[in-house]
Amino acid sequence: MSSERSGPAAAARAVELAARDSYGRLVAWLTSRCGDIAMAEDAMADALERALLTWPEQGIPARPETWLLTTARRRVIDGARRKETRTRAVDRLRVEAEEAVNTPFRRALPDRRLELMVLCAHPDIGVGVRTPLILQTVLGLDAKRIGEAFLVAPATMGQRLVRAKRQIRDMGLSLELPEPSDLGERLPHVLEAIYAAYGTGWDGAMDEGARGLSEEALWLARLVVHALPEEPEALGLLALISFAESRRAARRTPGGLFIPLDEQDTALWDHDLMLEGEKAVWIAAKYTNPGRFQIEASIQSVHAHRARSGRTDWPAIHRMYATLTRFYPSIGATIGYAASFGSLDRVHDGLAVLDGLSAEKVARHQPYWAVRAHLLRRAGDVAAADIALERAIGLSEDPAVRAWLLASRT
Amino acid sequence: MKVMMLILESPEDFDNRGGGPAAKAYWDQWKAYSQAVGDKVVGGNVLDRAETALTLRVRDGRRDVQDGPFADSKEALGGYMVFDVSSMDEALELAASCPAAANGAVELRPIVPMDAV
Secondary structure, three states, X not given: OHHHHHXXXXXXXXXXXXXXXXXHHHHHHHHHHHXXXXXXXXXXXXXXXXXXXXXXXXXXXXXXXXXXXXXXXXXHHHHXXXXXXXXXXXXXXXXXXXXXXXXXXXXXXOOOHHHHHHHXXXXXXXXXXXXXXXXXXXXXXXXXXXXXHHOOOHHHHHHHHHHHHHHHHHHOOOOOOOOHHHHHHHHHHHHHHHHHHHHOOOOOOOOOOXXXXXXXXXXXXXXXXXXXXXXXXXXXXXXXXXXXXXXXXXXXXXXXXEOOHHHOOHHHOOHHHHHHHHHHHHHHHOOOOOOHHHHHHHHHHHHHHHHHHOOOOHHHHHHHHHHHHHHOOOHHHHHHHHHHHHHOOOHHHHHHHHHOOOHHHHOOOHHHHHHHHHHHHHOOOHHHHHHHHHHHHHHOOOHHHHHHHHHOOO | OEEEEEEEEOHHHHHHHOOOHHHHHHHHHHHHHHHHHHHXXXXXXXXXXXXXXXXXXXXXXXXXEEEOOOOOOOOEEEEEEEEEOOOHHHHHHXXXXXXXXXXXXXXXXXXXXXXXX
8 A cells, every 4th residue: 555655656657647637737827937848837937847756755745736736837937036037936936835735726727728828829929839839838748759640850840939938928928818709810720730639640631540649639628629719710610520420430440551531330439529529519519600620520420420320412513512621621621521522422513623723732731632533533544543542642651541542453 | 850760670570571371461451551641651671680780889890790680679670661741650550551651660860951050
């Protein structure tokens, strides 16, 4: 018993557990006080390191999160004192540190993670670094992991993160949540950033096996809905990710071969996640304020329905893609729209939609070539289909998808 | 910038080159890959198996000739490509769908422009 509660392994586990839920909470709170994300993160890293050193010897504190908070806060005060800057922030921090000693953790530490995400997705911060910033500050992921997901060298990703944090500090951007009227403008950036995290590791073929940071994205989407339970697009994003995640186990054979969405065994779909998606879609619909993520989630909801009905309502999917491309045009939406024509045996209409995309933008876009090959083959143009398929194979990153496409050749 | 991609292939992939049902898939994926990278590739070659390599060192006027490659590792250099790209990010993007990345490894190295030396 005692070894379970005190050994280095138990201490490491306690640190990990305390960190998983509290990391972003603590970084957000510290940032709100010192205005410097990097300083807040350094303090947290230091507190976690100390926890790993002292907890095995002194035992795990009764309130690990409070311990981390107190330790990290002290680091911020020390750090700021050394630099002799931001004295007012430090004074406030010190007062709060004393006040908070006997306050329960959750009350002492209001959840500012949504504010932190809104800050990271600030319009002045480059689009490409918003998602990495959120992943690092809220979840504590390191630059290597983030760089791998976005296919950027770890050192390069590290530099981009450091620069962005310095930019936030130097611009004096505040962690305050914008007015509700402005939040409407800022929130889409946060949702896009979370969706970009979900998109990492996706490779072609409409419903492919997101490894990447899909679990992290689901977690962040839940966090936003928890903070803003009445925001339809946040619910839409959560639903979209839940539906896609629900199919994870069905995307591969036990031997690792790729299985496309229409051929997946619905018994392998995760029903809890589907239910979570369905619920979010329904709550969002109550507000009759549709958006991109809600429509995409609705499309996934129709696919999910096959688990009960045994069939897919392709005309409904086609209508939804038509709406999506009309109001929220994107390459992905257009490719989905084109593919949905194929499901209605209107392959030439589908090809016409694909032809409308700029050749330059789709030159290295794997799903475009996969769908194009599929439609051309059904149209009977075997030679052109083979050329498109060849391109799709050459652009596939996932070996399972590559093998599946290779095997699909005539 | 020019970037060289060193293609390190697994022993299985070297075996796949030779023939049998796996050979067609092996060569087809490479053909598809090189067509997909298209005009970003400005050079490259496929190298024969590592066993065919000869390694030569001259030390104190004495020659040392070895059968086999310089580095003895599981993965062996199976070829290279030279990309003309705007950044290492772009080179990484091109390398990600390289068939060898999934079974072996690829190494990306910026080529030093000779007018800069």
